[in-house]
Amino acid sequence: MAFSNISFKRKSIGKVSLPAIKGFDVRSNMHVSELVEKMGSLGFQASELAKGVTLLREMKKEKATVFLSFTSNIISSGLRELVAQLCREKAIQCIITSTGSIEEDYMKSKHAFLQGAFDVDDEQIKKQALNRIGNVLVPDVYYSEFEKFNLKLLDEMWKENHVLSPSVYCKKLGEKITDKNSFLFWANKNSIPVIVPGFVDGAIGDHVFFYNQDKKQGEKLIVDQAADLAKFYNVMLTADKTGGLIVGGGIAKHHLIGAAILRNGLDSVVYVSTGTQYDGSLSGARPTEAVSWNKLKDKKKSAFVEAEATLVLPLLSLALLE
Numbered sequence: 001m002a003f004s005n006i007s008f009k010r011k012s013i014g015k016v017s018l019p020a021i022k023g024f025d026v027r028s029n030m031h032v033s034e035l036v037e038k039m040g041s042l043g044f045q046a047s048e049l050a051k052g053v054t055l056l057r058e059m060k061k062e063k064a065t066v067f068l069s070f071t072s073n074i075i076s077s078g079l080r081e082l083v084a085q086l087c088r089e090k091a092i093q094c095i096i097t098s099t100g101s102i103e104e105d106y107m108k109s110k111h112a113f114l115q116g117a118f119d120v121d122d123e124q125i126k127k128q129a130l131n132r133i134g135n136v137l138v139p140d141v142y143y144s145e146f147e148k149f150n151l152k153l154l155d156e157m158w159k160e161n162h163v164l165s166p167s168v169y170c171k172k173l174g175e176k177i178t179d180k181n182s183f184l185f186w187a188n189k190n191s192i193p194v195i196v197p198g199f200v201d202g203a204i205g206d207h208v209f210f211y212n213q214d215k216k217q218g219e220k221l222i223v224d225q226a227a228d229l230a231k232f233y234n235v236m237l238t239a240d241k242t243g244g245l246i247v248g249g250g251i252a253k254h255h256l257i258g259a260a261i262l263r264n265g266l267d268s269v270v271y272v273s274t275g276t277q278y279d280g281s282l283s284g285a286r287p288t289e290a291v292s293w294n295k296l297k298d299k300k301k302s303a304f305v306e307a308e309a310t311l312v313l314p315l316l317s318l319a320l321l322e
Helices: 032-039 044-061 079-088 099-110 122-127 140-160 166-176 183-189 203-212 227-238 250-263 287-292 309-321
Strands: 065-070 094-096 130-133 136-139 242-247 268-273 302-306
Touching: 032 044, 032 309, 044 065, 044 242, 044 268, 044 302, 044 309, 065 079, 065 227, 065 250, 079 099, 079 183, 079 309, 094 227, 094 250, 099 140, 099 166, 099 183, 099 203, 122 130, 130 140, 136 140, 140 166, 140 203, 166 183, 166 227, 227 250, 242 250, 242 309, 268 287, 268 309, 287 302
Parallel strands: 065 094, 065 242, 242 268, 268 302
Antiparallel strands: 130 136
16 A cells, blocks of 8 residues: 555645544543543544544534434343433434343343353353343243233233234333333333334244234234334434434344435444454444445444443443433
8 A cells, every 4th residue: 555645744644634643641530521532542442432422422412313223232231221311311212122122121120130251151051040141141030020921911902903013012011111220111201212123033022922822813913013114214204314323233223224225324323333344244334334325424424333332332322411
């Protein structure tokens, strides 16, 4: 690669000024927002984190409609309470997530998940009727309790309407939850739509299957996944400005940026991911790839923070909450 066009005296490439890489002193009384700002000069992922914070601040300043997309492991972790706070403070306007988030939000409203270790003996974990999510442990009984509750809830909803849309289910479940650390509780309170594009991919799907076993054709509970498209697309298309905070990948990420094609892309976006782009997966795809699909309007209005979410999401969320 030739660098003949770089003038190191001007510290620029062409007409673009290049900021200096430098460190700073950490003070015991330093505010978190000041710390993140200063991290922008460190280079590597710290600089990308600071860029993400700047973009989220711009979203807030411009009163953009902010879409939050995340995978279910976010709710498995202690970030659940942070998502609930974002809903409580109305810092986001729409959630796109996976079924595990819904199930685990309810379970956590009744019981705490447990901290284990990544290198435990999984055969022993299984014998103790536990399930492992990284270094988080979930007792089998939590799922059994949820199944009993959910079959009753599905029956209640079936009596009202034989056709169920995932967002209506999430709102109904939010009405049942009394735990104020629940994101569904606050999403319901503040009319924040919760969109679950893969609704039956989880325990809830099993419950729908079990519920319908004794019902005749024509009386079964029908999950109308497409019913939420109008609700979701209406939020996307009526927004003056759109911003995305996308944590992880999978179907939730794709459902958000795929819908953004309808308006020629999100105005700005922040990705948090550990995925690699070199296998061609959507989960590891960078914002620049989204530009080619009209899922993002301008690559300059994006940040890709390559980090595990529990390390950086609290710092990014501060930009929407401060």
